[in-house]
Amino acid sequence: MQEANDEGRVKSGARAGDGRKPRADAIRNRERVLEAAKAVFSQGGPAASLEGVARQAGVGIGTLYRHFPTREALFEAVYRREVEQLVELVQALKAEASPAEALRLWLRANVAFVATKKGMLAALALATQKNPDLMAYSSDRLTQAVGELLARGAAAGEIRDDIGPEDVLRALIGMCYAQDRPDWQDSVLRLIDVFVDGLRLRGQPPG
Amino acid sequence: MQEANDEGRVKSGARAGDGRKPRADAIRNRERVLEAAKAVFSQGGPAASLEGVARQAGVGIGTLYRHFPTREALFEAVYRREVEQLVELVQALKAEASPAEALRLWLRANVAFVATKKGMLAALALATQKNPDLMAYSSDRLTQAVGELLARGAAAGEIRDDIGPEDVLRALIGMCYAQDRPDWQDSVLRLIDVFVDGLRLRGQPPG
DNA sequence: TTGCAAACGGAGGCACCCTCCATATTCTAA
DNA sequence: TTAGAATATGGAGGGTGCCTCCGTTTGCAA
Incomplete structure (x- = not known):
């Protein structure tokens, strides 16, 4: 029930409303996904596969979606x-x-x-x-x-x-x-x- | 000289190499697909569903792909x-x-x-x-x-x-x-x- | 009419989308 | 250090869209 967060606009990242710090693995994975996404979008354009991004980042597809819901x-x-x-x-x-x-x-x-x-x-x-x-x-x-x-x-x-x-x-x-x-x-x-x-x-x- | 029929480079449509005239239903369907595609792309952007286009045009997906291979x-x-x-x-x-x-x-x-x-x-x-x-x-x-x-x-x-x-x-x-x-x-x-x-x-x- | 090339449509196999939850990892407090 | 709670993970699964392939239908010329 707490968790009204979702932040001003940015989702998914650091603490905001609730003063809790995100876990280390969360930070690491988020970073990996961003890096992979940069490469994949650059190459394949906006329709590029998100599963491909997750693969390249070495994380599960579920993890990708938790960090970036869309x-x-x-x-x-x-x-x-x-x-x-x-x-x-x-x-x-x-x-x-x-x-x-x-x-x-x-x-x-x-x-x-x-x-x-x-x-x-x-x-x-x-x-x-x-x-x-x-x-x-x-x-x-x-x-x-x-x-x-x-x-x-x-x-x-x-x-x-x-x-x-x-x-x-x-x-x-x-x-x-x-x-x-x-x-x-x-x-x-x-x-x-x-x-x-x-x-x-x-x-x-x-x- | 009327018409020069659109084809600058366009594939798929009318006669080109072979001097044959396309069939009437082919012309009609091509037209329908274009009309539907205009609507669907306008609304849904570049990733819009091609099967949706075919549906809206009232043709089979195979027909769409014959006229427009990609x-x-x-x-x-x-x-x-x-x-x-x-x-x-x-x-x-x-x-x-x-x-x-x-x-x-x-x-x-x-x-x-x-x-x-x-x-x-x-x-x-x-x-x-x-x-x-x-x-x-x-x-x-x-x-x-x-x-x-x-x-x-x-x-x-x-x-x-x-x-x-x-x-x-x-x-x-x-x-x-x-x-x-x-x-x-x-x-x-x-x-x-x-x-x-x-x-x-x-x-x-x-x- | 008839014959056949041209055109049609949709089934099928595969990839991707996104959700859900059992499992694993990290953090905290004792 | 350790146990338990909180948090995060990953991938299975159900659904949709992509595109190919081919049996069937249709238009057209003879």
Whole structure:
């Protein structure tokens, strides 16, 4: 009768309403399933077999379903995680590269993401249709992340300050949208270089 | 030259290599399956049951598979047809409305399309991933169609001539991309009105 | 009419979906 | 350390959908 949990939205994971900590094996298995799901969805798209995911994760199908009661829940968890990784990449790049270069590398990483995870994109189309919040959430997170890169560049006088993060994301989406030919990646990578060059301020500060 | 019968690449239907005409019942059933598939995919998305399609079409599952050997083939046929209808709508609107108004109505029709056929969008994401030609084909057809509307408006001095059909389509896609809230349709319809107003030339010709 | 190629429909074998519960594992408190 | 409670596991099972195969039906030409 306790257990009204089911959490704000996220199910299945850590303690929330009830102050209890999940068991160690539960955490481990949850992780395994997520890892396997990432691979399987990337490869096979949104209709990929969940039993296949469980097999690859080395857990029973029942375990998979306890952690993620629906296909959408599983996909959503995988996707949120990917978004989080892209956000973290921003932090890492800030430490390693000049502002403009960091932006360029981050955009390139996104292209790689799209290219590697083809199936995930189709799955995303399905998932956002059933749960619009997911799109809103990821847009916010990514906008904020790009915003940091831009602000840093602007502060350093390396990048113009009249282009907002939404514009950059929209450009990225637009460029990745037309996956009409086998060599679309090359094309988009070139476009990104051009785009970042366009964002650069010409009169460079010392350094 | 009437008809050229649809077949650009499409398999399954009419004569091609062999000069034989398909049987009447074959044509009829093919049509029924397409109609049913449109409804079922729109409602249920790309994973919808093909046996369900066959049931709704009133044909056996074997018949469905003879006409469309794979799920993708079926979806592709449905989608090509939808694109064709949007193209035909352009012709109809040219006869019925002023250039700018025709453009406005056509864009609105696209929003309705997206709204009604939610499932089709997810299916499209899947299908284009497996067959990039499909995207290229539909882009071309739609670009050409919008191009006609724009050219007509420009010729009549109603619409500016420095915006190309690709720009208009990109704007449309961009506006429909953010289906993040239940009332996204209202928002997009407003944006379309604004957009078309923006395309209008101020000094209007007589009429 | 008749003959036959073309088309039909659905049975059958297999994979996957998801639920349920007997069993196994982890945690806690003594 | 250990026992018992709480929690988690895994896979059997009933149902649905996928797709192939083939005996039967139908349209069409002669």
